[in-house]
Amino acid sequence: MEPIKQRYSHQRETILQVVQSTLVHPNADSVYKETRKIIPNISLGTVYRNLNQLVESGRILKLKDEAMVRYDGNTGQHDHFRCSKCGKWYDVELIDQSIFKSFAEKHDFRIESFNLELAGTCKSCLDS
Amino acid sequence: MEPIKQRYSHQRETILQVVQSTLVHPNADSVYKETRKIIPNISLGTVYRNLNQLVESGRILKLKDEAMVRYDGNTGQHDHFRCSKCGKWYDVELIDQSIFKSFAEKHDFRIESFNLELAGTCKSCLDS
DNA sequence: AAACATAACAGTAACTATTACTATTTTCTT
DNA sequence: AAGAAAATAGTAATAGTTACTGTTATGTTT
Ligand SMILES: [Mn+2]
Ligand SMILES: [Mn+2]
Ligand SMILES: [Zn+2]
Ligand SMILES: [Zn+2]
Numbered sequence: 001m002e003p004i005k006q007r008y009s010h011q012r013e014t015i016l017q018v019v020q021s022t023l024v025h026p027n028a029d030s031v032y033k034e035t036r037k038i039i040p041n042i043s044l045g046t047v048y049r050n051l052n053q054l055v056e057s058g059r060i061l062k063l064k065d066e067a068m069v070r071y072d073g074n075t076g077q078h079d080h081f082r083c084s085k086c087g088k089w090y091d092v093e094l095i096d097q098s099i100f101k102s103f104a105e106k107h108d109f110r111i112e113s114f115n116l117e118l119a120g121t122c123k124s125c126l127d128s
Numbered sequence: 129m130e131p132i133k134q135r136y137s138h139q140r141e142t143i144l145q146v147v148q149s150t151l152v153h154p155n156a157d158s159v160y161k162e163t164r165k166i167i168p169n170i171s172l173g174t175v176y177r178n179l180n181q182l183v184e185s186g187r188i189l190k191l192k193d194e195a196m197v198r199y200d201g202n203t204g205q206h207d208h209f210r211c212s213k214c215g216k217w218y219d220v221e222l223i224d225q226s227i228f229k230s231f232a233e234k235h236d237f238r239i240e241s242f243n244l245e246l247a248g249t250c251k252s253c254l255d256s
Numbered sequence: 257a258a259a260c261a262t263a264a265c266a267g268t269a270a271c272t273a274t275t276a277c278t279a280t281t282t283t284c285t286t
Numbered sequence: 287a288a289g290a291a292a293a294t295a296g297t298a299a300t301a302g303t304t305a306c307t308g309t310t311a312t313g314t315t316t
Contacts, residue, residue, distance in 0.1 A: 005284085005291085005292075006292080007282080007283050007284065007291090007292050007293070008282095008283070008284090009282080009283080009292085009293060009294080010282095011293080011294075012293090027273090028273075028274080029273085041295070041296095042294085042295080043294065043295045043296060043297090044274095044295095044296095045274090045275080045276085045294085045295075045296080045297085046293080046294060046295070048273090048274065048275075049275090049293085049294090050293090052275095064192045067272090067273080067302090067303085068272095068273070069273085069274090081235070081237055081239075083237075084240065090235075090237075092231070092235065094227070094231055099222070100246065103220070103222055103246075104248075107209070107218075107220070107251070108251040108254070109209055109211075109218075109246075109248055109249065109250055109251060109254075110248045110249045110254060111209075111246050111247070111248040112212065112247055112248040112249070113246070113247045113248070114244070114245065114246045114247070115244070115245050115246075115247075116242070116243070116244045116245075117242065117243050117244075117245075118228065118231075118237075118239050118241070118242045118243075119239070119240055119241045119242070119243075120232075120237055120238045120239040120240040120241070121237065121238040121240070122237055123235070123236040123237060126236070126237075126238060133262085133263075133313085134263080135262090135263050135264070135311080135312050135313065136311095136312070136313090137263085137264060137265080137311080137312085138311090139264080139265075140264085155302090156302075156303080157302085169266070169267095170265090170266080171265070171266045171267060171268090172266095172267095172303090173265085173266075173267080173268085173303090173304080173305085174264080174265060174266070176302090176303065176304070177264080177265090177304090178264090180304095195273090195274080195301085195302080196301095196302070197302085197303090257316100258315105258316085259314100259315085259316075260313105260314080260315075260316090261312100261313090261314085261315095262311100262312090262313095262314105263310105263311085263312075263313095264309105264310080264311070264312085265308105265309075265310065265311080266307105266308100266309085266310095267306105267307090267308100267309105268305100268306085268307090269304105269305080269306075269307100270303105270304080270305070270306085271302105271303080271304070271305085272301100272302090272303085272304095273300105273301090273302090273303100274299105274300080274301085274302100275298105275299080275300070275301095276297100276298080276299070276300085277296105277297085277298075277299085278295105278296090278297090278298100279294105279295095279296095280293105280294080280295085280296105281292105281293080281294065281295095282291100282292080282293070282294080283290105283291090283292070283293085284289105284290090284291095284292095285288105285289085285290085285291105286287105286288085286289080286290100
């Protein structure tokens with residue numbers, strides 16, 4: 001019933017800044033390695049726990065890679081293109097959110113989130 | 129260089145039929161359990177190996193659930209709605225593929241696949 | 257039809273991303 | 287300052303998936 005109190009933690013804020021300061025959509029291990037440069041003895045479990053909390057509180061986004069989870073500090077509306085050659089994730093603007101409204105009405109579903117992911121080969125991989 | 133010869137296997141065809149004969153978008157373990165009703169001593173490794181082969185040869189689709197991979201015997205163009213309450217996956221028709229053509233031209237990316245996934249609460253979960 | 261090459265198999269071990277556990281530390285309230 | 291519990295570091299456990307190994311099934315060539 002009571003809202004869970006979330007205390008400040010140096011670790012959580014550092015993890016948030018790490019995720020927010022990059023465009024690569026890092027996975028948990030990558031966040032862990034980067035955060036260790038600032039907090040050398042941080043635990044991997046702490047990274048996972050805080051990433052999950054940050055997702056739950058809506059401060060970062062959770063993305064699904066082929067076998068892993070990735071995180072995104074950009075919480076604005078955008079879609080993704082993933083290059084299957086180099087594995088990079090690109091932010092793209094593609095979908096007009098309004099199409100989901102009519103969909104929800106038609107099917108009587110309540111839509112809470114949507115995720116569009118394109119995959120293929122990016123320009124730089126096509127060139128080289 | 130030589131194309132890899134794919135031999136017939138009773139196991140592979142049975143697995144394919146199992147995936148094609150359901151609408152639930154089963155995960156590997158579910159396919160395993162169902163296939164064991166037909167081939168009681170089939171190995172889980174065999175199920176995984178063949179599911180991957182079937183995906184590679186385009187006979188089934190691979191979907192990403194929260195933590196697992198799911199498979200889809202319906203290889204026609206369609207999108208998905210996932211209910212976060214009951215976990216069910218629903219097939220939906222939503223995206224007009226033509227919007228990707230102009231996107232690819234604009235960004236100079238080659239698009240090989242795209243996946244749109246909506247999540248929320250389905251009608252039967254809203255009702256109950 | 258028999259011999260051959262190797263794809264596929266069953267069974268099991270190994271791997272890897274993630275979560276759970278535990279004793280200790282940090283944060284916040286009284 | 288003292289107390290309650292959220293958060294932590296370190297480690298063990300879990301779970302989905304892949305790798306390995308000796309054997310079997312399949313398709314091809316004699
Ligand atoms: Mn993004
Ligand atoms: Mn489907
Ligand atoms: Zn690329
Ligand atoms: Zn539901």
